[in-house]
Amino acid sequence: MSSTPRFFVTTDALQGDLVTLPREDAHHARSVLRLRAGEAIVVHDGTGMAHTAALVEVTATQVTARLVASEPVQTEPRTHVVVAQALPKNADKLEQVLQHGTEAGAAGFAVFPAARSVARLDGDKIDKRMDRWRGIVKGAAEQSRRGVLPDVSWHPASRELLARAADFDAILVFHEGATGSLRDTLALLPPGAARLMVLVGPEGGFADAEVAGFEATGAILVSLGPRVLRTETAALVGLAQILFARE
Amino acid sequence: MSSTPRFFVTTDALQGDLVTLPREDAHHARSVLRLRAGEAIVVHDGTGMAHTAALVEVTATQVTARLVASEPVQTEPRTHVVVAQALPKNADKLEQVLQHGTEAGAAGFAVFPAARSVARLDGDKIDKRMDRWRGIVKGAAEQSRRGVLPDVSWHPASRELLARAADFDAILVFHEGATGSLRDTLALLPPGAARLMVLVGPEGGFADAEVAGFEATGAILVSLGPRVLRTETAALVGLAQILFARE
Numbered sequence: 001m002s003s004t005p006r007f008f009v010t011t012d013a014l015q016g017d018l019v020t021l022p023r024e025d026a027h028h029a030r031s032v033l034r035l036r037a038g039e040a041i042v043v044h045d046g047t048g049m050a051h052t053a054a055l056v057e058v059t060a061t062q063v064t065a066r067l068v069a070s071e072p073v074q075t076e077p078r079t080h081v082v083v084a085q086a087l088p089k090n091a092d093k094l095e096q097v098l099q100h101g102t103e104a105g106a107a108g109f110a111v112f113p114a115a116r117s118v119a120r121l122d123g124d125k126i127d128k129r130m131d132r133w134r135g136i137v138k139g140a141a142e143q144s145r146r147g148v149l150p151d152v153s154w155h156p157a158s159r160e161l162l163a164r165a166a167d168f169d170a171i172l173v174f175h176e177g178a179t180g181s182l183r184d185t186l187a188l189l190p191p192g193a194a195r196l197m198v199l200v201g202p203e204g205g206f207a208d209a210e211v212a213g214f215e216a217t218g219a220i221l222v223s224l225g226p227r228v229l230r231t232e233t234a235a236l237v238g239l240a241q242i243l244f245a246r247e
Numbered sequence: 248m249s250s251t252p253r254f255f256v257t258t259d260a261l262q263g264d265l266v267t268l269p270r271e272d273a274h275h276a277r278s279v280l281r282l283r284a285g286e287a288i289v290v291h292d293g294t295g296m297a298h299t300a301a302l303v304e305v306t307a308t309q310v311t312a313r314l315v316a317s318e319p320v321q322t323e324p325r326t327h328v329v330v331a332q333a334l335p336k337n338a339d340k341l342e343q344v345l346q347h348g349t350e351a352g353a354a355g356f357a358v359f360p361a362a363r364s365v366a367r368l369d370g371d372k373i374d375k376r377m378d379r380w381r382g383i384v385k386g387a388a389e390q391s392r393r394g395v396l397p398d399v400s401w402h403p404a405s406r407e408l409l410a411r412a413a414d415f416d417a418i419l420v421f422h423e424g425a426t427g428s429l430r431d432t433l434a435l436l437p438p439g440a441a442r443l444m445v446l447v448g449p450e451g452g453f454a455d456a457e458v459a460g461f462e463a464t465g466a467i468l469v470s471l472g473p474r475v476l477r478t479e480t481a482a483l484v485g486l487a488q489i490l491f492a493r494e
Contacts (some may be wrong), residue, residue: 075473096343100480105472144474183491225352226322228391233347234398236480237487244430244488247472 004052005033006042006142008149014067019043019053021063029055029063034199048073048147073147079246080107080195082168083235084161086114086202087121093232097200098152098237102140105243108151109137110197112158116204126154156212161199162217169193173221174200174234175211179220182238185222186245196242200235206239251299252280253289253389255396256432261314266290266300268310276302276310286341288312295320295394326493327354327442329415330482331408333361333449334368334423340479344447345399347483349387353399356384357444359405373401405457408446409464414442418466421447421481422458425468429485432469433492442452443489447482 021029021043029035035058043051043065050073053065083096083106098109111133113120121129133152141149155161165171170189172182198203198207199214206214215221224238254276260267263274268276268290276282282305290298290312297320300312330353345356358380360367368376375455380399388396401407412418417436419429436443446453446461462468471485 082356100477100483103474103480104477104484105474144476146474225490227350227352227393229350230347233483235348236483237345237351240487241486241491243472244491 004040004042005029005035005084006044006050006145008044008046008138008141010044011047013043014045014051018056019051019065019067026061026063027057030058030060035063040068043067044073044142044147044149046149050147058152065093072184073145074184075145076147077107077208077243077247078194079243081239081242082106082108082110082197084110084112084155084197084199085235086158086200086206086231087111087117087119088202088231089118091119093230094133096232097235098133099140100232101239102137102146102150103144104236104239105146106150106239107148108153108154109133110153110161110164111153112161114158114202115207115210117202118140121154130154156228156241158199159213161197162214162219164197165217165219168195168197170237171199171214171217171221172196173206173211173214173219174198174238175221175223176205176223176228178223180220180222182222182224183245185220186242193210198238200231203231226233251287251289252276252282253291253297253392255291255293255385255388258292258294260290261292261298262315265303266298266312266314268312270308273306273308273310277307282310287315288313291320291389291394291396293396295323297394306383307342307360320392322392323394324352324354324490324494325441326485328489329355329357329444330338330486331357331359331402331444331446332482333405333447333453333478334358334364334366335449335478338366338400340477341380343479345380345383346387347479348373348486349384349397350391350393351483351486353397353486354395355400356380357377357400357402357408357411359402359408361405361449362454362457364449368401377401394492405446406460408444409461409466411444412464412466415442415444418444418446418461418464419459419469419485420453420466421445421471421485422468423452423470423475425470427467427469429469429471429488430492432467433489445482445485447478447485450478 057064304311
């Protein structure tokens with residue numbers, strides 16, 4: 001339950017028993033957290049290992065630390081759930097999904113424009129937005145002590161999402177008009193189904209043609225119950241309930 | 248699945264087969280929703296009944312409608328969960344808890360300053376803030392088609408919350424250091440335990456002395472799992488999981 005600062009790095013940041021934090025983390029470590037040489041940090045390498053390290057050098061552009069101990073992180077859920085979130089009207093709602101979904105245990109996020117998504121993201125805005133989204137996920141993963149950094153991807157059309165179907169044991173579509181409950185749907189999945197993708201619609205829900213397309217690829221429509229949930233609430237409630245049911 | 252506008256009223260707004268919306272709803276109906284005489288609305292009276300009504304008169308200060316049909320609302324969870332949320336630093340987080348918690352099915356909200364709550368609310372600010380909080384809950388209840396309007400209360404100290412313990416079958420405290428999981432805790436409650444209160448700490452969690460006080464009154468410490476959840480995430484994840492487990 002220590003509050004030692006945590007950083008996610010890529011494995012190439014580890015060289016022998018030294019770890020070098022990337023430039024943006026160096027600024028954060030020095031100027032925001034005010035860390036100094038000798039203090040301890042925990043470095044997560046994204047493969048599920050956490051390394052306790054002692055700071056060797058802290059400058060405005062580089063932070064180096066020496067690894068002291070390594071142990072597997074025990075915070076990852078057994079079920080791998082990717083949240084495919086339709087672009088909501090309000091950018092803040094997507095950020096809530098990324099933030100809260102990372103804490104709750106999402107394996108990754110796939111953002112896509114649905115038929116009824118009011119907001120649009122053009123080519124040159126995507127990169128900037130993706131940087132911001134990945135930063136939010138990284139910060140949330142560090143705070144919540146995730147062992148693996150959830151991936152964030154952008155799909156310009158929902159059919160590209162469905163092209164990833166082979167990577168998953170099941171694709172669930174949260175849909176207000178569905179007759180099957182989440183509980184019943186989960187009970188019908190094979191016990192070994194450990195890789196799930198959940199599709200969450202935009203404010204106006206999925207369009208009929210979209211839903212038909214999802215069903216045609218074998219996705220399962222699921223109701224989250226009789227109350228109407230906003231898009232950002234649906235993502236978190238569904239994720240929390242799946243992880244609760246399957247852990 | 249109709250998107251007919253919904254309004255929560257108190258039972259005294261119903262007189263025979265006529266219903267009168269309060270002044271603030273009249274403005275919303277006329278100027279925002281642009282409703283006109285003859286159109287349909289659904290009125291929830293807060294006792295679990297929904298009344299379909301045809302608008303008779305719509306002015307800037309008053310809306311009158313004639314009841315056409317009444318039926319019980321089927322959206323209420325069987326388990327009554329009051330979310331007792333410690334005042335967070337950022338007012339926006341509390342509003343997320345109220346908004347999303349209402350959609351997810353909270354029976355009510357009790358807001359209180361915990362030992363580590365950074366924000367403070369003084370006497371003269373409370374009334375204004377309560378009005379705002381109740382407005383958020385009312386709007387969320389209308390959108391999510393709740394049958395009952397969740398109550399919002401303010402408790403100047405956590406001991407006042409615990410004075411309400413006799414109204415509940417169990418009080419659960421979401422606490423990072425707890426050893427019992429939510430699943431195990433729920434499994435140990437009597438099957439008839441239908442009235443629960445959950446206590447959610449502020450950003451820094453509950454203080455040790457506070458936790459000891461909760462335990463002394465019979466509250467049960469519960470862990471929401473190995474990942475560290477922000478206060479607003481903990482409230483929604485815990486509520487969603489309790490309602491999933493018990494419905």
